[in-house]
Amino acid sequence: MPSEPPSHEIVIVKTLEERQQCYDVRILVFHIEQKFPLETEIDELVSFPKPMEDSATHFLLRLIPSLSPIGTIRGFKYPGKDYYKLTRLAILEEYRQFRFGRELVESLHNWVRQDALQNLADNSDDFVEIVCHSQIPVKGFYAKLGYEPEGPEFDEDGDPHQKMIYRMPLQPSS
Numbered sequence: 036m037p038s039e040p041p042s043h044e045i046v047i048v049k050t051l052e053e054r055q056q057c058y059d060v061r062i063l064v065f066h067i068e069q070k071f072p073l074e075t076e077i078d079e080l081v082s083f084p085k086p087m088e089d090s091a092t093h094f095l096l097r098l099i100p101s102l103s104p105i106g107t108i109r110g111f112k113y114p115g116k117d118y119y120k121l122t123r124l125a126i127l128e129e130y131r132q133f134r135f136g137r138e139l140v141e142s143l144h145n146w147v148r149q150d151a152l153q154n155l156a157d158n159s160d161d162f163v164e165i166v167c168h169s170q171i172p173v174k175g176f177y178a179k180l181g182y183e184p185e186g187p188e189f190d191e192d193g194d195p196h197q198k199m200i201y202r203m204p205l206q207p208s209s
């Protein structure tokens with residue numbers, strides 16, 4: 036078990052500088068560490084209906100008081116669809132196993148809950164779905180957070196992935 040986690044905070048990104056810090060973490064983890072191509076990392080050119088990175092909500096995990104960025108996650112909802120997507124979850128290697136990944140996912144879940152209660156046309160069944168495309172070695176991580184596999188593994192950016200879905204209660208359990 037690691038030692039105590041360092042002091043930290045999670046903020047919803049408001050400035051371009053903070054968003055760039057999310058990109059910096061993603062590039063270090065997905066491109067430098069995991070060797071995914073740099074050109075697939077930033078979705079600036081993908082439109083749904085405006086550029087993906089602009090449409091998304093970005094979360095930044097940073098140390099305090101230094102404000103040094105150490106993790107990120109991104110959430111969004113496709114226009115006209117009734118589910119949300121969890122994407123680009125990354126913690127710098129030296130800060131793993133402190134439950135920071137879990138904290139980021141839970142922050143995203145809270146944001147989804149608020150957004151769904153305000154904006155989903157039909158939230159009458161009291162659940163909302165969150166979809167992620169999990170890399171195979173981290174399926175167990177998502178499973179611990181309530182995500183269940185759906186369908187066969189598939190290739191994404193040259194690497195096998197598994198679609199996983201969390202059916203989240205809209206009212207937090209008491």
Ligand SMILES: CC(C)(COP(=O)(O)OP(=O)(O)OC[C@H]1O[C@@H](n2cnc3c(N)ncnc32)[C@H](O)[C@@H]1OP(=O)(O)O)[C@@H](O)C(=O)NCCC(=O)NCCS
Binds near residue numbers: 169
């Ligand atoms: C996946 C990742 C975000 C996990 O972050 P982390 O901060 O190390 O994970 P946490 O400490 O929050 O782990 C939460 C729980 O999941 C477990 N867990 C972590 N990684 C796991 C894995 N690969 N497989 C199974 N369980 C895992 C932890 O043991 C912990 O369990 P517990 O709550 O019962 O003690 C991190 O390993 C990472 O950034 N990996 C590289 C990028 C990546 O693969 N992103 C996902 C793309 S789909």
